[in-house]
Every structure is written in structure tokens, then in C-alpha cells.
Amino acid sequence: MAQLTLTRKLAILSDAAKYDASCASSGSERRNAKATGGIGSTAPGSGICHSYAPDGRCISLLKILLTNFCVYDCVYCVNRSSSNVARARFSVEEVVKLTLDFYKRNYIEGLFLSSGIIRSPDYTMEEMVRVAKSLREEHGFAGYIHLKIIPNAAPELLRLAGHYADRLSTNIEMPTDEGLSQFAPEKRPGEIRTAMARVKTNWEEGQPEKKARAKPKAFAPAGQSTQMIVGADVSSDTTILGRSAALYAGYRLKRVYYSAFSPIPDASAKLPISRPPLMREHRLYQADWLMRFYGFDVDEIAGTSEAGMLDLDIDPKLAWALKSRGQFPVDVNSADRAMLLRVPGLGTRAVDRILSTRRHHGLRLDDMARLCASLEKVRPFIQTIDWTPGKALDSAHLKARLTPKPAQLSLF
Amino acid sequence: MYRVLVPTLNELKPWRDTVRPLLAAGVAPEAVIWLQEGDPEALFGDALDLPDETRPVRVPPDFIAAAERALCHADPRRFDLLYRLAYRLGDDRGLLSVASDPDIVMLTRLMKAVKRDSHKMKAFVRFRAIDDSNERFAAWFEPDHFTLERTAPFFAERFAGMEWAILTPYRSAFWDRKTLSFGPGAQKRDVPSDDALEDAWRTYFASIFNPARLKVSAMTSEMPRKYWRNLPEAGLIDGMIKTAQAREAEMIASGASQPPSRHLKQAARVVPEAGGPVDRFESLGDAAQAVQGCTRCPLYQNATQAVFGVGPSDASVMMVGEQPGDSEDIAGQPFVGPAGQVFDAALGEVGIDRAKLFITNAVKHFKFVPRGKRRIHQTPKPGEVNACRFWLDQEIALVRPKVIVAMGATAARSLLGPGATIAKMRGAPIPIEDGTIVFVTIHPSYLLRLPDREKAALERDRFVRDLAMIRDHVESAIGASVALDSTTAGP
Numbered sequence: 001m002a003q004l005t006l007t008r009k010l011a012i013l014s015d016a017a018k019y020d021a022s023c024a025s026s027g028s029e030r031r032n033a034k035a036t037g038g039i040g041s042t043a044p045g046s047g048i049c050h051s052y053a054p055d056g057r058c059i060s061l062l063k064i065l066l067t068n069f070c071v072y073d074c075v076y077c078v079n080r081s082s083s084n085v086a087r088a089r090f091s092v093e094e095v096v097k098l099t100l101d102f103y104k105r106n107y108i109e110g111l112f113l114s115s116g117i118i119r120s121p122d123y124t125m126e127e128m129v130r131v132a133k134s135l136r137e138e139h140g141f142a143g144y145i146h147l148k149i150i151p152n153a154a155p156e157l158l159r160l161a162g163h164y165a166d167r168l169s170t171n172i173e174m175p176t177d178e179g180l181s182q183f184a185p186e187k188r189p190g191e192i193r194t195a196m197a198r199v200k201t202n203w204e205e206g207q208p209e210k211k212a213r214a215k216p217k218a219f220a221p222a223g224q225s226t227q228m229i230v231g232a233d234v235s236s237d238t239t240i241l242g243r244s245a246a247l248y249a250g251y252r253l254k255r256v257y258y259s260a261f262s263p264i265p266d267a268s269a270k271l272p273i274s275r276p277p278l279m280r281e282h283r284l285y286q287a288d289w290l291m292r293f294y295g296f297d298v299d300e301i302a303g304t305s306e307a308g309m310l311d312l313d314i315d316p317k318l319a320w321a322l323k324s325r326g327q328f329p330v331d332v333n334s335a336d337r338a339m340l341l342r343v344p345g346l347g348t349r350a351v352d353r354i355l356s357t358r359r360h361h362g363l364r365l366d367d368m369a370r371l372c373a374s375l376e377k378v379r380p381f382i383q384t385i386d387w388t389p390g391k392a393l394d395s396a397h398l399k400a401r402l403t404p405k406p407a408q409l410s411l412f
Numbered sequence: 413m414y415r416v417l418v419p420t421l422n423e424l425k426p427w428r429d430t431v432r433p434l435l436a437a438g439v440a441p442e443a444v445i446w447l448q449e450g451d452p453e454a455l456f457g458d459a460l461d462l463p464d465e466t467r468p469v470r471v472p473p474d475f476i477a478a479a480e481r482a483l484c485h486a487d488p489r490r491f492d493l494l495y496r497l498a499y500r501l502g503d504d505r506g507l508l509s510v511a512s513d514p515d516i517v518m519l520t521r522l523m524k525a526v527k528r529d530s531h532k533m534k535a536f537v538r539f540r541a542i543d544d545s546n547e548r549f550a551a552w553f554e555p556d557h558f559t560l561e562r563t564a565p566f567f568a569e570r571f572a573g574m575e576w577a578i579l580t581p582y583r584s585a586f587w588d589r590k591t592l593s594f595g596p597g598a599q600k601r602d603v604p605s606d607d608a609l610e611d612a613w614r615t616y617f618a619s620i621f622n623p624a625r626l627k628v629s630a631m632t633s634e635m636p637r638k639y640w641r642n643l644p645e646a647g648l649i650d651g652m653i654k655t656a657q658a659r660e661a662e663m664i665a666s667g668a669s670q671p672p673s674r675h676l677k678q679a680a681r682v683v684p685e686a687g688g689p690v691d692r693f694e695s696l697g698d699a700a701q702a703v704q705g706c707t708r709c710p711l712y713q714n715a716t717q718a719v720f721g722v723g724p725s726d727a728s729v730m731m732v733g734e735q736p737g738d739s740e741d742i743a744g745q746p747f748v749g750p751a752g753q754v755f756d757a758a759l760g761e762v763g764i765d766r767a768k769l770f771i772t773n774a775v776k777h778f779k780f781v782p783r784g785k786r787r788i789h790q791t792p793k794p795g796e797v798n799a800c801r802f803w804l805d806q807e808i809a810l811v812r813p814k815v816i817v818a819m820g821a822t823a824a825r826s827l828l829g830p831g832a833t834i835a836k837m838r839g840a841p842i843p844i845e846d847g848t849i850v851f852v853t854i855h856p857s858y859l860l861r862l863p864d865r866e867k868a869a870l871e872r873d874r875f876v877r878d879l880a881m882i883r884d885h886v887e888s889a890i891g892a893s894v895a896l897d898s899t900t901a902g903p
Contacts, residue, residue: 006612007611007612007615010612010615010616010619011615011618011619012619014615014616014619014620015619015620017620018619018620018621018622019622032569032570032572033569033570033572033573034568034569034572036572036573037572037573037589038572038573039570039571039572039573039574040570041566041569041570043534048531048534048535049535049634050535050536051535051536051617051635051643051645052630052631052634052635053617053620053621053622053631053652054621054626054627054628054631054649054652054653054656055621055622055623055625055626055627055630055631056625056627056628056629056630056631057620057622057625057627057630058634059617059620062616063620071678073675073679081671081674081675081678081679082671082672082675083671083672084669084670084671084672098612101546101609101612102609102612102613102616104539104546104549104571104574105538105539105540105541105549105607105609105613106537106538106539106551106571107538107609107613107616140573143570176713177707177712177713188704188705190704190705190712190716190717190718193715193716193717194716194717194744196716197716197717197741197742197743197744200742201742201743243714245782246714246780246782246787248782248784248785249780249782249783249784249785249786249787250714250716250738250741250742250782250787252785260625262622262624262625263624263660263663263664264624264663265663265666266666266668266669267663267664267667267668268668269667269668273664275624278625278627298782353511353512354511356509356510356511357509357510357511357512359506359509360506360509360510361510363512366512367512368512370511370512370514370517371511371512
């Protein structure tokens with residue numbers, strides 16, 4: 001076989017990696033290379049997106065596969081063994097050099113390394129660990145590293161991966177176990193969850209105890225995440241969210257990513273012809289946010305769905321409020337934080353500003369106009385000193401009035 | 413009217429030194445006109461003739477931090493705003509937390525813009541090598557605000573091991589691996605016009621893009637066009653957008669091809685798994701492996717793994733609990749969580765060696781409902797217990813215990829039928845058809861749920877007595893031993 005140039009390999013192995021939605025580089029420990037005179041740091045606070053592609057996705061990490069050769073034949077995957085996509089393999093040294101060269105020019109926050117399965121899960125995992133080890137130990141690299149975990153690789157390799165990486169992830173892929181055995185015959189859902197359980201256990205052991213003097217060895221300080229493909233099988237939104245809730249509860253996941261299945265080159269005939277609307281993915285993220293930061297239960301969100309599907313026209317918080325009008329209007333001068341967070345149009349920051357301002361004076365509608373992003377959205381659901389929505393809240397037209405007008409899609 | 417020259421663009425100290433005497437003299441904000449160097453009138457800035465009256469000048473530390481940031485905004489009205497706020501803070505110490513006050517709204521807006529500008533600098537600076545060492549770099553960047561000084565330390569920490577310069581129109585920053593220093597503004601042509609790695613970066617940018625998910629506005633809202641002229645990858649964007657739909661249509665139209673020969677060879681190597689359900693296993697190991705694929709009831713869907721029994725394959729005594737809990741589900745071992753600790757302590761008290769027992773559960777998968785970051789235990793339904801009886805039967809058939817201890821109602825019902833209760837059946841051996849003796853007692857987790865301490869202590873004593881009775885029965889009626897450190901054990 002003719003030798004591929006490095007640029008050609010990069011094209012193949014980043015094309016092969018782009019279906020993993022995660023690009024987060026935040027939430028790790030504070031770290032920098034100042035003491036060692038090397039390079040690298042983790043971003044304090046939120047991560048840094050160094051570029052954006054026209055698909056709207058942030059480019060924060062060098063997201064590549066070590067190789068896209070794979071012995072598995074997962075129907076949804078561009079790299080499945082039965083596909084005719086071009087194949088390539090990086091050496092460990094090539095990935096290390098590329099990461100450092102990109103990093104020094106401030107193109108990236110670090111590396112997100114995944115791989116097709118070659119020879120065996122252990123062999124594949126070992127190669128990935130070698131990359132991370134070389135970056136950390138030979139080059140003193142202090143930037144961000146995200147490693148994909150091969151589910152049934154040896155627990156010792158998983159420990160090493162967590163020792164070098166900021167984040168680990170293993171993808172649950174499908175919303176149900178049936179879906180996974182149908183689409184990924186070589187994968188075992190139990191093995192994926194067992195890998196998550198091991199990451200969780202190791203992560204907890206890496207957390208310093210309150211009184212302990214010696215700090216334990218940190219393990220994957222930015223935690224673990226996973227990804228589910230949306231719309232490849234028949235699973236409903238409530239099934240998807242139910243699975244997410246179980247995963248968040250069981251394994252301390254930082255994030256569940258939802259990836260609306262989209263056409264891939266040389267797609268399997270077993271995939272559905274029509275793709276889900278990107279809006280479906282967006283609504284799932286919104287619902288996921290409500291569960292994690294706004295105190296919503298998966299059942300409350302499911303209660304707004306029809307035949308298990310979220311409303312595509314309005315966001316799930318507004319959908320919930322319209323179905324729960326008995327709980328509104330909310331008096332912004334007296335309601336507690338939990339209830340304020342349930343008002344459509346109020347985010348966590350607006351709620352903080354309301355709570356701090358109302359200690360000084362009673363809130364009027366013009367205060368609210370300055371405290372939240374859109375008064376129009378909020379107004380039907382709140383009460384202030386000089387405002388109550390009255391019968392407007394019960395109006396049958398309220399939903400129509402609050403539904404965003406479909407915008408003309410523009411190419412610029 | 414006072415016409416006051418502010419001798420800095422964005423530094424806190426000169427600004428503070430300028431406004432402090434005005435505040436001390438109680439000069440009202442409306443009475444000041446702020447001039448900057450370069451303003452035509454700045455030459456004629458008045459020598460200040462301030463009233464003698466002096467007021468104490470005090471502002472909260474939060475305001476200093478806010479002013480330091482807002483001063484970096486390019487809006488010339490920032491000096492008006494900050495002086496007015498400092499003046500008003502003299503009477504109204506809580507002003508900063510009145511988020512709806514128009515001055516605070518504007519302060520917040522300026523601070524946010526400065527933060528964003530600084531963040532975008534961290535994101536969009538692109539270094540170019542200035543020689544072949546791969547260790548010396550320069551970048552040209554055009555910030556919207558005066559944010560270089562507050563952002564440069566970030567680069568010093570991150571790129572400690574290189575030498576770099578960041579040039580902007582109003583100022584330049586330099587790092588020599590030891591110290592950060594600043595110089596005058598510069599021009600774009602002062603940095604190299606290319607870098608050997610930019611082709612690779614453009615390749616990456618083009619390849620990581622998914623043409624089937626075009627979302628241009630999501631890109632431009634985070635990476636506005638104004639930054640594009642200094643981003644080496646941005647020249648590709650228009651072309652990527654134009655061809656996206658055609659690329660997507662082609663992917664759909666071309667469909668699947670014939671699998672490559674590599675795939676067919678590999679598929680031929682795979683030996684299909686032995687087909688058909690098995691109803692009897694040769695060993696505990698085989699059964700433990702098979703239970704991982706169990707779909708006899710829906711509980712496998714969200715549990716991590718099936719938790720099979722653990723212990724000697726010739727144990728005289730089998731202990732059966734209800735189902736694995738959160739810890740057991742994660743660890744894959746029975747009775748290792750809080751209930752397991754209660755169980756271990758009770759065993760220790762009556763001198764039973766856990767290693768001599770076969771320990772398992774009536775149901776092998778954890779049943780729970782998620783609540784935020786926790787999983788709350790749910791009692792399994794009779795249908796689930798019945799479905800799992802298959803696995804308990806396998807364990808009983810392979811271990812052939814003389815005594816089985818049902819801990820809790822679920823285990824009792826699984827072994828003795830739906831009418832079994834702990835209250836009626838505990839305290840005495842119950843022979844079943846095949847001659848095995850069953851004992852019934854509580855599940856150790858019951859002790860963890862009792863809120864009343866006295867009652868919990870009483871119940872614990874009863875549980876320990878039950879275990880002692882079982883120990884004695886095993887020794888006297890069966891002639892086996894489950895005792896710790898026993899050398900005479902064994903059938």
C-alpha cells in the first residue's frame with residue numbers, strides 16, 4: 001500500500017472522528033505549565049472554542065481517531081468494517097507531534113483521541129494510553145486530554161487512561177439495549193455500563209477526602225461523558241431522556257451528548273432513509289438542561305410530550321408551563337428560587353439578579369425588562385407590583401402567541 | 413464645570429488617582445467633563461480648583477474589581493459611568509446588587525463585553541513561527557476593547573515554554589519565558605504572513621465539518637465575521653457552505669456499496685455464539701457469564717450488570733437477599749454496600765465466616781428510579797422475582813446447600829411462595845420438598861431504615877440471634893461449620 005501523507009491521514013482520521021459531538025474542554029482541575037516551563041494549561045471557568053465550523057459546532061480539541069480501521073460493524077458508524085471509506089492509521093508519535101504543533105499555535109485546547117478497534121480492545125486502549133502518556137510525561141504537556149474508553153479493555157488500562165486524561169468517555173450509542181444489539185451486534189450494553197461504573201469508582205477514589213492530608217492521585221478530573229444517537233432507531237424522546245436520567249444518576253456523568261443521526265458516506269442500507277430534524281436534538285438538550293439545572297423530573301418533561309415526543313415548536317420549559325398554568329402567575333417579589341427557575345424565559349442568571357434586586361425594592365415590570373433577556377416571553381407567567389397577566393394566562397391563544405415564527409433559513 | 417483629563421486608556425491606578433480628589437470634594441457627576449489624550453480639548457484640561465470640603469472616599473472592593481474591568485471597554489462614556497457609580501456608592505452602599513438600576517445595567521453590559529473580548533482573544537489568537545526552532549512565535553490580533561493587558565497573563569501561563577509576542581493596534585505583549593512585558597501598538601505586517609502548520613490546520617478544519625448539518629448562524633454568532641481576516645482557516649468557510657448541500661445529496665444518492673474483502677474475511681472468522689437458550693449450566697462460572705445476557709425481565713435495561721452469587725460452590729449455607737443495591741450494581745458483587753456492612757458486622761458478632769457462605773439475591777439486577785444524581789431502590793415486582801427464580805434455581809442446583817437463609821420478604825416469597833411473611837416464619841427451620849432447610853429472617857437493609865434507635869437496636873439483636881440459631885443448626889443438624897478460624901470445617 002502506498003504511504004499516505006500526514007495531511008491525508010489527518011483528513012481521513014478527523015473526518016472519521018466528527019460524529020462524536022463532544023468537544024468540551026472545561027471543568028477540569030486548574031493546571032498550567034508555568035512551573036515546568038513546558039506548555040499547556042486548562043481553561044479556568046468555561047472552555048475555549050478556538051474556531052467554529054459552518055455546522056455550528058465548536059472546535060476546541062484536536063478530535064481524531066488513532067485509526068479508523070475497525071473490526072466492529074456498527075450499522076450507524078462511518079468506520080464500520082463493512083464500509084468502503086478510506087482507511088488510515090496514525091503512529092503514536094504522529095499524534096503527539098500534531099497535538100503539540102497545533103497547541104503551540106493556539107489552534108486547540110488539547111486532544112480528543114478515539115479509535116476504531118483493531119486486534120483487541122486491550123491493544124487499542126494501550127495505544128491510546130501511550131499517546132496520553134507521551135504527551136504528559138515526555139513533553140510535560142499540561143493541556144486538556146479526552147480519551148475514549150474501549151468498554152471491555154482491562155480495568156488497569158482504564159486506570160492508566162484516567163491517570164493521564166482530563167475526561168474519559170464511552171458511548172452508550174443507542175437509547176435502548178435492543179437498539180444497540182440491533183445496530184451494534186458486537187457491542188454489549190452491559191459492558192458499556194460496567195466501564196462507566198469503573199470510571200465512576202476510580203473517579204470517586206481520586207476525590208480528596210475532607211480531612212485527609214494526602215491528596216489522592218487525581219483520576220479524570222473533568223469526569224466522564226457519553227453520547228446517544230437520536231433518530232436511528234424508533235426510540236421516543238421520553239425513552240431517550242429516561243435513559244439519560246438513569247445514566248446521570250448511576251455514573252456521575254458530566255454530560256450526555258445527543259447526536260441526531262445524519263447522512264454519512266457509504267451509509268448502511270439498514271439505516272432509516274429520513275433523518276430526524278436537528279430541532280429534535282436541540283429540544284433534547286434543552287430537556288436535559290432542565291433535568292440537571294432547573295430541578296425538573298424526567299416525568300414532568302415526559303408529561304408535556306405527545307406519544308413520547310417533545311414539541312418541536314416550543315421549548316420544553318414553555319411546554320411544561322403551558323400545561324401547568326395553575327402554578328402561574330409566579331410573583332417575582334416572593335417566589336422562591338426553585339419556582340422562579342420554572343418561569344419560561346428566566347435563566348439561572350436572571351433569577352440571581354431578581355433575588356438580589358428584590359432585597360432592595362419591590363420589582364415592577366420595567367425592572368423585569370432590565371433583568372431578563374426578553375420581557376415578552378416572561379410577562380404572561382409573572383406577577384409584579386404593577387402587573388398581573390389576569391385572564392391572558394388562561395387564553396387558548398397563549399401558545400400560538402409565544403411560538404416563535406419559523407424563520408426563513410438563510411445561507412447568510 | 414470641571415474638565416478633567418484621564419491619563420490612561422484602561423489602567424485602574426491612574427484613573428483612581430484622577431477621580432479620588434473629585435470624590436473627596438463631593439463634585440457632582442453632572443459637573444465633570446471627561447477628556448482623553450488625543451481629544452482636541454484635552455490640551456486645555458483645567459487645572460482643578462476644587463472646593464475645600466473633603467468627604468471620606470470609600471467604595472466596596474467589588475466595585476474596584478468591576479471598574480478595573482469596565483475601564484477596558486472602548487466606550488468613552490465609561491469614565492462618566494464609573495465616576496457616577498463611585499459617587500452614588502457614597503450614599504448607597506448596596507447599589508451594586510440592584511441589578512435593575514440603569515447604571516448597573518450599563519456597568520454589567522460593559523463588563524460582559526470586556527470579558528467576551530478577552531475570551532475571544534484567548535480563542536482566536538493564531539501564533540505563527542518566526543523561525544525554524546518551533547519555539548518562537550508571534551501573532552497579530554485586533555481586539556474590540558483594550559483587553560491585551562488583562563489577557564496576556566493567560567498566554568504567559570499557557571505558553572510558558574515558548575517565546576511569543578502578541579501585537580495589537582494599541583499595544584503589544586511579549587513573553588521571553590520569564591517575564592511579561594508590554595510595548596507600543598504595531599501593525600499586521602510586523603508578524604509573519606504564514607506558518608508551515610496552517611495547511612494542516614485548514615485540512616483539519618475542513619474535515620471535521622459535517623456538511624449534513626449546516627448551521628451557519630450558530631457559527632457566526634460565536635465567530636463573527638470581523639475575526640475572520642486574522643483566522644487562517646476562515647478563507648475556506650464560504651466554499652464549505654456553498655458545497656455542503658451538494659455533498660449531502662451525494663451521500664444520500666450514492667447509498668451503500670459492497671463491503672470490502674477485508675470485512676468479508678473477518679466476518680468469516682467469527683464463530684457464531686452457541687445458539688438457543690440453555691436451561692441448565694455445568695458450572696457457576698458458566699451461569700455467571702450467561703446471566704449477563706439475561707433479558708427475562710426488563711430490569712437489565714438500566715442496571716449496570718447482573719450481580720450473581722458469590723461463595724464456595726460446595727457451601728452448606730446459602731444466604732439470599734432481595735436484589736443488588738446501588739453499590740452492588742456498580743461493583744458487581746453482592747452485599748458490599750451499606751446493608752452489606754450491617755450484614756458483615758452481624759456475621760462477625762456470631763463468629764460466622766462470610767467466606768464459607770454462598771451469598772446471592774432473589775433478583776440479580778438492580779431496580780431503581782433516578783432522582784437527580786442518585787438512584788432510589790425500588791422493590792422488585794412478583795413478575796420480576798419469578799423471572800429471576802430461574803437463576804436462583806441454577807445457583808441452588810449447582811451449590812446444593814443444606815440450608816438456605818431468606819433475608820427479607822422478597823427472598824422468602826421467592827423461595828416459599830407468595831404467602832410467605834417474615835413475622836410468621838422466622839425463628840424456626842422450615843423443611844422444603846427436596847429436604848433443604850429454609851430459615852427466614854429480615855433483610856439487613858431493614859435495620860438501616862428504622863428511624864427509631866431503640867427499635868433498631870432491638871431488631872438488630874433479633875437479627876443477630878437469628879444468625880446464631882442458623883449457625884448452631886448448621887453445626888448440630890448438619891455437622892458442618894460456618895465458624896471463623898475453624899479447622900474442622902467441611903462435609
